[in-house]
Amino acid sequence: MVAAVRDPAYRDGLALVLGSGLTSVVGLAYWVLAARLLPPAAVGVDQAALSAVMLLGGVAHLNLTYALLRFVPVAGRAARRMVVLGYLVVVLLAALVGGVFALGAPWWAPELVAAVGQDRLLVFFGLATPVWALFTVQDYVLTAIGRATLVPLENIVFAVLKVGLLAAALTATVTGAIAVSWMVATTVLVLAVTVWLLVRALPRFGEEHTVAARPVTLRELGRFVRADYAGSVCQQGAMFGMPLLVLALTDPAATAVYGVVWQLAQTLFVVSSGMNQSMVAHGAADPAGADAARRRTVGRSLRLVVPGAVVLALGGPLVLAVFGDHYAREGAVVLALTSLAAIPYAVTSSMVGAARLRQWGRIQFGVPAAAAVLVIGGSVVLVPALGLAGAGLAWLVGQSLVAVVILLATARWLPPGLSGRIDAVRSAGLLRRVDSAAAHLRLPEASAWQVRRRLAGGSESVVAVIGPDDGPHGALLKASDTPRSRDGLAWQTEVLDRLHADERLGRLHALLPEVLGAGDVGESYCVIESLLPGESGLHALRDPERTETFVASATDAIERLHRCTGRIRVVGDAELRAWVHEPLDRVREIVPTVLRQETHWLAEHLDAALRGRRARVGWTHGDFGPVNLLADSDGRVTGIVDWCEARPDGLQVLDVVVMSQFCVVHGTGGPELGTLVQRWLADPPDQVRRAQRRLGGDPVDPRVLTTLGWLQHVAEVARKSARAAANPVWNRRNVRSPLRRARQVLDRGVSPAQPEDPPVRA
Incomplete structure (x- = not known):
């Protein structure tokens, strides 16, 4: 255990988890104060508004969170410039998105308009959305520069400041006291941390990491953001869009219960997110180790998540009683189900993190998209029938189904029949992604080449015969999309080139395949060889x-x-x-x-x-x-x-x-x-x-x-x-x-x- 804590990835992950945990403890006081002093309907409206801000902030930052986490560690002196440009993009887009949401609220959030008013919504979302987006991004920047241990301190200050501002707002009878206190505290922290980052931390980091730096192209950054952003929007929709959905399907009082439940359950979800952030930051220089890092991250997350999920599932009524009888009576079941959903989430989030390291766009999008569809779609079906418990059941079933698929696809060992079917599906998908390899590698008349038949395929590679559809000639296509297999194919290409250039082999050259083309096709490495007889x-x-x-x-x-x-x-x-x-x-x-x-x-x-x-x-x-x-x-x-x-x-x-x-x-x-x-x-x-x-x-x-x-x-x-x-x-x-x-x-x-x-x- 001591050796594990010495691991920088584990240490920073624990720091992020500790920060979230301390924030949650102080945050309980915040929500207990709000729940005790405000009626459930008022709490529900403010919860929905804050969730909407978090959702819009997540949409607006284009998932530059993980892009900065992935590329700042290898950017050297360019790190500060990269962060500044990222901040400018986030602020402008978040202000635009927040304003558009507020203007269109009469159509998609009429309950908020009725409770708050159109003008107030416009001011609140126009200012709060960019501030929250920056608040989200800055934790990832701190992790990227190796300052994740500051995140707990930042979050403690944020939590305490929220409580003080809420008490002041309630004393002054400010309308929307929850939303106002939350966003004022966020603004103070964003300004303080941003000044420190730009003036001191980032310049020092750039000087210390100049030797290990490498150029990061806009194309590379754009490709990463494109795939990751789509998946992030889906995840943000499930996490922060649910209160709006619950408000539309039930009423403000039920939304207040769901909001309190989510604040409790989210403390378990952020454990996996914190470990995942640290894995991406520390694995940026070694994408080939993504599989091993993913397995370590899952184990470390589960050691913290499982006990917490069991405690909340069994002790939910006692925990919720602190907020009031209404919350304990209506929220115990949904809290148990949502807390247990954090266990499979440790698997799904780590898979997305490993895909970020390898820049596997389809996984970056596919895993959170599948989970979001199951959670949101399941809630639409189950909440009208089961009440709030339906939302918790949708979380548990959705995350579990996606986690089971991941575990089967990445299992170190499966019975031959099952592993063969999984490998066949995976290699067939890989073959579809590289069926245009001949054209990408500029083979003569490649536009007429097609995949004739697949010869072999496993969990990491595929081999197929390709060639003109109506001709006798063909070639062999080999493709792989994992670092280990890519390295093997690249080495084979070098070996065959060296052997064919060796005049000592003479007639043996006829027994060796000749490399006709090799290189990257999308996210895969492909080699096209001459097709030998026999x-x-x-x-x-x-x-x-x-x-x-x-x-x-x-x-x-x-x-x-x-x-x-x-x-x-x-x-x-x-x-x-x-x-x-x-x-x-x-x-x-x-x-x-x-x-x-x-x-x-x-x-x-x-x-x-x-x-x-x-x-x-x-x-x-x-x-x-x-x-x-x-x-x-x-x-x-x-x-x-x-x-x-x-x-x-x-x-x-x-x-x-x-x-x-x-x-x-x-x-x-x-x-x-x-x-x-x-x-x-x-x-x-x-x-x-x-x-x-x-x-x-x-x-x-x-x-x-x-x-x-x-x-x-x-x-x-x-x-x-x-x-x-x-x-x-x-x-x-x-x-x-x-x-x-x-x-x-x-x-x-x-x-x-x-x-x-x-x-x-x-």
């Missing part, structure tokens, strides 16, 4: 008449690559880090704590077995198996594909070891990899020894090479697919069991009689 090597492997020819042809092809590019090198720190220690670091992350000592022992043993020996090092494929080979009708290899794991200085014998392993695993009736590895550790096959002799160098224990081949594969699975690595069955059979057996065999030099797991057909 069918999947799996078919040739499983055809008894072609098996022998296929295996011999594949071995010959990869060994020609090894001979052309390899050289004998003494194994040192760099090689051992790449072949042993980094792969074992990844394996260590996916095994139970009790097995991590095994990985440390294995690292030491493999290091000692290889260090100082002469080995043949050069280009390796890294995942050389039947799945990544093409073959003709006779079984001869016609293509070697999928070079994402290739390395220019790999241990070349491992390509042959991996090929030998997967020819057994993928053959008809073959065992799983873990079972095969355990067998080979007991009795290494001759082909491992022969491969060493053909490549040259010092001989290495075949059991060590068997272990390295297994390690290379499972480490890449852990790197590429958290979902596959988290599969408990796959992990036990293919990671944990071979890890234990490798320790036993290599340490004691004994051969186990039977593998730990029975053979399982592929």
Whole structure:
């Protein structure tokens, strides 16, 4: 826990949550005072007016809150200019939006006009909307410059000032005392914080972060704001538009109850929002870590939200009794339901935050839009039938449904049938988004190219055949929209370009795809490769008449690559880090704590077995198996594909070891990899020894090479697919069991009689 608090993202998140919590405590006194001294109808009208200001302020700031949070940390000296321009846009647009709302209030808020009057509404909304919009934006600016710890102080001052001004307004019998005291307090805080930011804080921040700064283009900023703004409007509509909806569906007294309930329940929602803000601010420099940051943020939010939601759900009547019998009688059920809705909101808000880091516009819009439609639409249907409880039920059901979809889509592991369907939906959507890749990448006559058929697709990528609809020629389209897979495709593009430029390969060039085009298409990275002849090597492997020819042809092809590019090198720190220690670091992350000592022992043993020996090092494929080979009708290899794991200085014998392993695993009736590895550790096959002799160098224990081949594969699975690595069955059979057996065999030099797991057909 102490280590977690030292994390700047967690510390700033706690500061934001603490600020909201302290504000809520003092805010209770504010609303208790208002509820005790004013009739429910008056409280309801002012609540609706303030909610309208908050909604309009959210619409007017164009969600520059998260845009500044995302880009100010990397703007350097340009940070102050960026904030000033943002403030000017917010003020002008908020004043316009507030005035338009007030002028049109007779049509969309006649209850407010009847209670307050048209002229007063125009003055109030024209002034209050820009002030509230700036008040919202400035907390995000403070977080962006690493001053989130000041937010609690600001909010405490705001809350205390509100209480004092409300007491003064009630004493002076000011009409609309709640709204007036609220907005005067807001104005004082906005002026004070803005002057400090522009005069001292932002200039100092810009000087301190000049080295790490990068240019932020208007196009990049505009693309972020466009998608995020639409989603933000939907979220603001659900949070701050509901009092207006309740007022239209019920009466001012019921609106007062809902307003008090929302003030209580909102304290739980802002916990997730605060953690989310901190995640975006601290993750701006590392968007690739968005998934891990999202999972941490959800856990940290739930540790605070769940206890609070349970307390409010069970103790709602007692809490609401402080405001008066009317509030306790009418609001207990809706408070319980709305408070529980804050639990799934921790999931939905963190998903939007991760999308902000990655600039995934569809997620930034889709998640809050779906939740808003369910909440607002559900309220329209349920409130007339169930009263205020219908609004709480709409919140709980709407947030829960969206959270369930997110959890399924991002689960580290799901049963194969379910995960396959989810992956199919996701890859189909990705393919639709990149179906114009040929035109974007300026391929000749690309306007006539279409997607012919999808060949593969997972949770992060898709592969499809594209080409002219009426022609025999085509190409292969690969696309991905996650940082990890994008990096893999970009590396494969570089590998193929380098191999094709290497004259030593000669006729081997015919077996390698040629990159026809590569680059960003929207939010995805796409590669278009030449389409090589032949069918999947799996078919040739499983055809008894072609098996022998296929295996011999594949071995010959990869060994020609090894001979052309390899050289004998003494194994040192760099090689051992790449072949042993980094792969074992990844394996260590996916095994139970009790097995991590095994990985440390294995690292030491493999290091000692290889260090100082002469080995043949050069280009390796890294995942050389039947799945990544093409073959003709006779079984001869016609293509070697999928070079994402290739390395220019790999241990070349491992390509042959991996090929030998997967020819057994993928053959008809073959065992799983873990079972095969355990067998080979007991009795290494001759082909491992022969491969060493053909490549040259010092001989290495075949059991060590068997272990390295297994390690290379499972480490890449852990790197590429958290979902596959988290599969408990796959992990036990293919990671944990071979890890234990490798320790036993290599340490004691004994051969186990039977593998730990029975053979399982592929």
